[in-house]
Amino acid sequence: MEKTTTVAGRKIPRFLPRVRGGVHPPDNKQATADKPIRKMGAPELVVLPLRQHLGAPCSPTVGKGDRVLVGTVVGDSEAFVSAPVHSSVSGAVRNIAPHPHPAGGEVLSIFIENDGEGALDPGLSPLDWKNMDENGIRRAVRAAGMVGLGGAAFPTHVKLSPPGQYPIDTVILNGAECEPFLTSDYRLMLECAEEIVEGMRIIMKAVGARRGIVAVEDNKPQALRVMAETIRDPAIELRSLHTRYPQGAEKVLITTLLGREVPSGGLPMHVGVVVNNVGTAQAIARYFRTGLPLVERVVTVTGSVVREPANLLVPLGSSFAAVVESCGGFTEPPAKVIMGGPMMGLAQYTLDVPVIKGTSGILFLSSAEAGYEIPREPVCIRCGRCVQACPMNLIPTYLAAYAHREKWADLERLHVNDCIECGCCTYTCPTRNPIVQLIKAGKAELARRKALVEKRRADKAAADADGGGGNGSR
Amino acid sequence: MEAGRFIVSTSPHIRDPITTRRIMCHVIAALAPVTVYAVVIHGIHAFYVLVSSIAGAMLGELAVQKGRKLPVTLDDCSALLTGLLLALTLPPQLHWWIALIAGLVATVLGKQMFGGLGHNLFNPALVGRAVAFVSWASYMNAGYAKSASIAIANTSTHKLIEKAVDVASGASPLAAMKIIYDPSTSPIGPGGVPHGIQASTYYKPLFLANPWGCLGEVSALLLILGGVYLVAVRIIDWKIPVIYVGTVAVLTSFTGRDPLFYTLAGGLLIGAVFMATDYTTSPLAGRGKVVYALGLGLVTWLLRFWSNNPEGVMFAILFMNGLVPIIDRYILPRTYGTVREARKTGESGEAAAS
Numbered sequence: 054m055e056k057t058t059t060v061a062g063r064k065i066p067r068f069l070p071r072v073r074g075g076v077h078p079p080d081n082k083q084a085t086a087d088k089p090i091r092k093m094g095a096p097e098l099v100v101l102p103l104r105q106h107l108g109a110p111c112s113p114t115v116g117k118g119d120r121v122l123v124g125t126v127v128g129d130s131e132a133f134v135s136a137p138v139h140s141s142v143s144g145a146v147r148n149i150a151p152h153p154h155p156a157g158g159e160v161l162s163i164f165i166e167n168d169g170e171g172a173l174d175p176g177l178s179p180l181d182w183k184n185m186d187e188n189g190i191r192r193a194v195r196a197a198g199m200v201g202l203g204g205a206a207f208p209t210h211v212k213l214s215p216p217g218q219y220p221i222d223t224v225i226l227n228g229a230e231c232e233p234f235l236t237s238d239y240r241l242m243l244e245c246a247e248e249i250v251e252g253m254r255i256i257m258k259a260v261g262a263r264r265g266i267v268a269v270e271d272n273k274p275q276a277l278r279v280m281a282e283t284i285r286d287p288a289i290e291l292r293s294l295h296t297r298y299p300q301g302a303e304k305v306l307i308t309t310l311l312g313r314e315v316p317s318g319g320l321p322m323h324v325g326v327v328v329n330n331v332g333t334a335q336a337i338a339r340y341f342r343t344g345l346p347l348v349e350r351v352v353t354v355t356g357s358v359v360r361e362p363a364n365l366l367v368p369l370g371s372s373f374a375a376v377v378e379s380c381g382g383f384t385e386p387p388a389k390v391i392m393g394g395p396m397m398g399l400a401q402y403t404l405d406v407p408v409i410k411g412t413s414g415i416l417f418l419s420s421a422e423a424g425y426e427i428p429r430e431p432v433c434i435r436c437g438r439c440v441q442a443c444p445m446n447l448i449p450t451y452l453a454a455y456a457h458r459e460k461w462a463d464l465e466r467l468h469v470n471d472c473i474e475c476g477c478c479t480y481t482c483p484t485r486n487p488i489v490q491l492i493k494a495g496k497a498e499l500a501r502r503k504a505l506v507e508k509r510r511a512d513k514a515a516a517d518a519d520g521g522g523g524n525g526s527r
Numbered sequence: 528m529e530a531g532r533f534i535v536s537t538s539p540h541i542r543d544p545i546t547t548r549r550i551m552c553h554v555i556a557a558l559a560p561v562t563v564y565a566v567v568i569h570g571i572h573a574f575y576v577l578v579s580s581i582a583g584a585m586l587g588e589l590a591v592q593k594g595r596k597l598p599v600t601l602d603d604c605s606a607l608l609t610g611l612l613l614a615l616t617l618p619p620q621l622h623w624w625i626a627l628i629a630g631l632v633a634t635v636l637g638k639q640m641f642g643g644l645g646h647n648l649f650n651p652a653l654v655g656r657a658v659a660f661v662s663w664a665s666y667m668n669a670g671y672a673k674s675a676s677i678a679i680a681n682t683s684t685h686k687l688i689e690k691a692v693d694v695a696s697g698a699s700p701l702a703a704m705k706i707i708y709d710p711s712t713s714p715i716g717p718g719g720v721p722h723g724i725q726a727s728t729y730y731k732p733l734f735l736a737n738p739w740g741c742l743g744e745v746s747a748l749l750l751i752l753g754g755v756y757l758v759a760v761r762i763i764d765w766k767i768p769v770i771y772v773g774t775v776a777v778l779t780s781f782t783g784r785d786p787l788f789y790t791l792a793g794g795l796l797i798g799a800v801f802m803a804t805d806y807t808t809s810p811l812a813g814r815g816k817v818v819y820a821l822g823l824g825l826v827t828w829l830l831r832f833w834s835n836n837p838e839g840v841m842f843a844i845l846f847m848n849g850l851v852p853i854i855d856r857y858i859l860p861r862t863y864g865t866v867r868e869a870r871k872t873g874e875s876g877e878a879a880a881s
Contacts, residue, residue: 073863078541233541304863317864390533395540402535416540423534424542434547434645436806437764445863448811468862476539483545484645490537 072305074444075297076477078233078396080272084362085236085355090244092366093379095142095167099370100152101127102160105409106200107207108134113163119146124174124346127163136208136410137198141348141368142167155373155392155406156399162407165370177344182255187213190259197346198410199337203227203238203301203330204393206411209337212329213259215322221260225310226253228269228276228331229294229301232394235414237351238331240364242269242276245335246283248342252334253289255341260327265289266310267331272296298396299475303328305444317471332413352408354380356417358387367408373415374404388420396476432484439478439488445471449478453488456495461502464495472496547644551604553762557753558611558801564749565742569619573742577614579623583630584610584655591639605644609633612652612801615743616794616841617659618667625663629655649848650808653841660841733791743797754800767809767820768799774824775831782832795827798840808848815851815858822847 104110111128115121121140128138144166151159180193195210215221226249230238242249253265267284269277271293280291292310294300304315306328313324321328336347348369355362360381367376373390377383391398392412408415439449448467455463469492478488566574588606592599601607610630617626633655641647660667732738734747743750757763775795776786789795803809803823810819823843830839 076543078543308863314864317862319864388534389536389540391538391540393538395538397538398540399538400533400535400540402533418540420534423540426542432645434550434806435809435811436550437811438545440812440860446860447862448859450811467859468865471862471864474538480539480541481543481545483543483547483550485542485546487537489539493537 072295072297072300072309072444073446074442074477075299075305076442076480077297078480080296081233081355082236082239082272084234085353085364086239088236088240088362088364090237090240090351090364090366093368093371093376095169095171095368096371096375097167098147098372099140099142099165099167099368100162100372100407101138101140101165101370102152102154102162102407102409103128103138104154104160105138105206105369105411106136107205108132108136108211110160111135111138113149113161115146115149115163117146117149120144121146121165122172122174124177124344124348127165134208134211136195136200136210137346138163139198139346139348140165141370143170143172144168153403153406155401155409155412173345177346179344180341182258182341187259187261190255193341194259194337197337197340199333199340199347200410201330202332202336202350202410202413204397204411204413206409209329209333212327213256215260215327219322220325221262221322221327222325223264223266223311223327224253224257224260224262225306225326225328226256226265226267226331226334227301227303227306227328228267228273228280229306230273231270231296231298231300232396232398232414233298234355234416235353235394236355237353237364237413239273239276241332241335241351242273243279245339246279248335248338249280249331250283250286250289251341252329252336252338254286255337256327256329256334257288262327263288266292268292268294268306268310270294270296270300299444299473299477302444302473302475304473317468347410350408350410350412352376352412353414354417355414356387356419357422358383358385358417358419360384367412369409370407372405372407373401376408376415377404377417383417385419387417389416389418389423391416391418396480397474426485433486434484436483438481438483442477442481444475444477445473447472449488449492450486452495453478453486453491456491456498459498461499464499469496469499547603547605550762551608553757553760554801555604555608555611557756557762558615558743561743561746561749561753561797562611562615564736565615565619565745568736568738568745569742573619575623576617576619576621576626576742577611579626580614580617580630580655581607581610583627583632584613584634584651585630587631587634588639591635592643597643600644603644606634606638609638609651609655612743613655615797615801616652616656616741619742621659621666622663625659625666629659631655632658645807647807648852649845650802650805653802653845653848656841657845729788729792733788740792741794741797743801744792744794747791747796750796750800754796757800757804763800763804764813764816766813766816767804767823770817770820771799771803771823771827772796774821775827778824778828779831782828784832789831793831793838794840798844799823802840802844803847808844808851810851810854810858812855812858812860814860815854818854818858819847819851822850 109130109132111130113128115127121127122143125140126137127140142165146163147166148164152162154160182190191210191213194213199209200206228238228242257265265288267280277293284291299305303321307313307315307321307326315321315324349366352365352367354365354376363380390401392401392415393399433450443449452467452469472492474489474493476489482488585601585606613629613633633651637649637651637654638647737745754768758765772790776790779789780786810816826843826846827839830842
C-alpha cells in the first residue's frame with residue numbers, strides 16, 4: 054500500500070493516506086519560496102510582551118532604566134507552563150507598560166531602546182547536550198525561552214516533560230507548513246537542515262524516544278531532497294505527506310503518520326508521541342550550539358501589496374511597521390494585515406504590534422485578496438461540505454447553529470471541544486457562514502459557563518465546610 | 528508608519544470560490560441535456576410545461592419574499608432549479624396551468640413556508656408534483672399521450688404496449704407493467720409470465736428515447752451522464768444514487784421481476800440522482816446517507832409492487848425526507864478520538880469503521 058519515492062538516492066515512503074477531510078486552498082508560496090532567509094537589522098525600539106506563549110504570563114525581571122544585553126532575561130514566571138522572555142537587543146529599558154499585542158488586547162511589555170551595539174549577555178555559552186541528562190536538557194530548553202514556533206507557541210519544555218506513565222516512542226517533526234503563503238519552515242529546511250536534525254536528536258533524547266519522523270508535504274520536493282541528504286541517523290525517518298490543509302495539525306499528523314488517534318480531550322503524549330515544529334527543532338539546536346536564547350525568529354513577510362516579499366530573520370519585539378519597512382514598504386495600502394497564515398492567522402488593526410515568538414508570518418492582503426464579506430444571519434443549505442472537510446469528523450454546521458442558538462448541551466453532545474479551529478468548514482462553506490467563528494465563540498462561552506458552575510459549586514462546598522479552602526476552583 | 532484602517536475579522540481569511548449559486552448552476556447544467564432532449568422528443572408542448580413550471584416556482588419565491596419583506600434571492604438560482612426539476616417530473620402534455628400551480632406550490636408550500644432555502648423538510652419540487660398528482664390525477668396520468676416523436680422510439684414496442692394494455696394510449700411503461708402483472712386486470716393471467724411483451728423490449732427506448740414517460744424520463748443515459756458529471760465536480764456524493772438504485776434493483780430481482788427494466792423505467796433515475804441528493808432534504812453525513820439511500824430503495828420497492836400506484840419514487844423520497852431529521856440526530860459520524868476508546872471494551876485492536 055505504501056509506495057516509496059527515491060530522493061537523493063534514498064527511498065522515502067510517500068502516498069501516505071491523505072488527511073480525512075481537509076481542504077486544498079491555493080498555496081501562494083511562490084513569492085517567497087525562493088528567497089533565502091535574510092537577517093533584519095534590529096530597530097531602534099523593541100517591545101517585548103511578557104506573554105508570548107500559552108500559559109502563565111511572565112513578570113518583569115528588570116526595571117525602568119536598567120541596561121540589558123542580547124539574551125538577558127527581562128521577564129520570567131514561577132509557573133511550569135510558561136517560558137521566560139529575553140532581550141533581543143542591547144540597550145536601556147525605557148518603559149514597562151501595556152502595549153497592543155498581535156494576539157489581541159494589550160499586554161504588559163518591556164520597551165527597550167536599542168543602543169546598536171548588539172552586545173551579548175556574558176552569561177551565554179554553548180551547551181553540550183550529549184553530556185546532559187533529560188532533566189538538564191529540559192531545564193536548558195526552558196532557560197532558552199523556547200516555545201513552539203509553528204504559531205501556537207506552547208512552551209517546549211512542557212512538551213519535553215511527559216509524565217512517566219506516558220512513555221514516548223516517537224518524535225514527529227512537523228515540516229508540513231500547510232498554511233498558504235508561509236515559507237519560513239521551508240527555507241529553514243533548505244538552509245538549516247543540519248540543525249533541524251540535531252534538534253530532533255536533542256528532543257528524542259529529552260523524551261527518551263527511539264524513533265523520529267520528519268514529515269514534509271510533497272509540494273516541497275526541494276525540502277524533501279535536502280532533508281533526505283541530511284538525515285544520516287537510521288532512527289530518523291523522512292516522510293512525504295499529501296499536500297492538504299490542515300496536514301500540519303498535531304492530531305492530523307499523528308493519525309496520518311502512525312494511524313493513532315489522540316483521544317478526545319487528550320494530548321499527543323497519550324498515544325506516545327511528541328510533535329514539534331521543524332523551526333522549533335532548529336532553534337533548539339542553535340541554542341545548544343551558541344548559547345543564545347530565543348531572541349529572533351524567521352518570519353515570512355508576504356502578500357501582493359508588499360514591495361519585496363521576504364523570509365526575514367527578525368529580532369523579537371520589532372514592530373510590524375519596522376518589518377515591512379525593511380521589505381521596501383507597500384506598493385499600495387493593505388486592506389488586511391494577518392499574523393500567521395490565511396487559514397488560522399490573526400487579523401491586526403495596527404502595524405504597531407511587535408513580532409513575537411509565535412509570528413510565523415505577516416501577511417498583507419489587498420482588498421481583492423481579503424475578499425471580506427459581512428457575515429449575515431447563518432443560512433445553511435446542508436450541502437455537507439463542512440462535514441466532509443472537518444478533519445475531526447465533527448458536524449460543524451450543527452455546532453455553529455447550536456452556538457448561535459445557545460444550545461449548550463447539544464454543543465457538548467456533538468463534541469464541540471474537539472474542534473481544532475482549523476477553519477476548513479468556513480473556508481469551504483458556499484453560503485459564507487461564519488461557522489468556525491460561531492464555534493469558537495460557543496466553545497469560549499461553554500467554558501465560561503462551566504467555570505462558573507464549578508466556582509459556584511466550590512463556593513457552596515466552601516460555605517458548607519464553614520470556611521474550608523475550596524479545591525474545585527480550577 | 529500607519530498605512531490606514533485594516534479589516535479585522537476572524538480566520539479563515541480566504542474562502543473557496545464555491546457559492547450556492549454555483550452549486551445550483553452545476554445541477555442545472557447537469558439537467559440541461561435531458562431537458563433539451565425532452566423538448567426534442569415531446570415537442571413544443573413540453574416546452575410550455577417547462578416554462579410554466581419554472582415561472583410558477585420563481586413567482587412563488589418572489590411573492591413570498593416580497594410579501595414578507597425579505598431580501599429576494601432569485602439570483603441564487605434555487606427557485607429556478609426547483610421549477611426545472613418539477614417540470615421534469617411532469618407529463619409532457621400537461622395543461623400549462625397545472626404546471627404553473629405546481630410550481631407555485633413547490634416554492635410557496637414546499638420551501639418558503641418552512642423558512643426558505645435550507646429549511647424545508649420536503650423536496651419542494653416533489654411537493655409541487657405531489658399536490659398536482661393528487662389534485663389532477665387524471666390529467667397527470669393521461670398527459671403522456673400525443674407524443675410527437677414516437678417514431679424515434681421502437682415502434683413495434685409501442686404497438687405491443689397498446690395491444691397488451693387496454694388503457695389510455697401512452698401509459699408509462701411502469702403503468703403498463705403494473706397492469707400486466709396485476710392478476711385482476713392482466714390479459715395474461717395470474718402469475719404467468721406475460722407473453723407478447725418482454726421487459727427487455729423496453730431497454731433501448733428507456734435508455735435512449737422514451738416517449739411514454741415524464742419529461743425527465745426521456746433518456747436514462749442522459750440522466751446517468753448528468754449524475755456522473757455532478758459526482759465528478761463534487762456537487763453530490765455517489766453514495767445516495769448508487770445505493771438507492773442498487774437497492775431497488777436487488778429487491779426487484781428478489782421479487783422475480785426484471786431489475787434492469789425497473790431501474791430504467793419511471794422516475795427512479797431522476798429521483799435518485801437529482802431529488803434524493805437534494806442537500807436540504809437528505810442527511811448531512813456519510814453513514815446517514817447510506818441509511819437514507821437504503822430506506823429509499825426499500826420504500827420505492829414496497830410502493831411499486833405493493834401499492835396501487837405504479838410509481839413509488841416520489842412518495843418514497845417524500846417519506847424518507849420526513850425521516851431525515853431523525854437520521855441526522857442519531858446517525859452521526861464518529862468524532863475523531865472518541866469511539867475507538869469506548870470500543871476497546873468490546874472489540875480488540877483495530878476498529879473496523881476507521
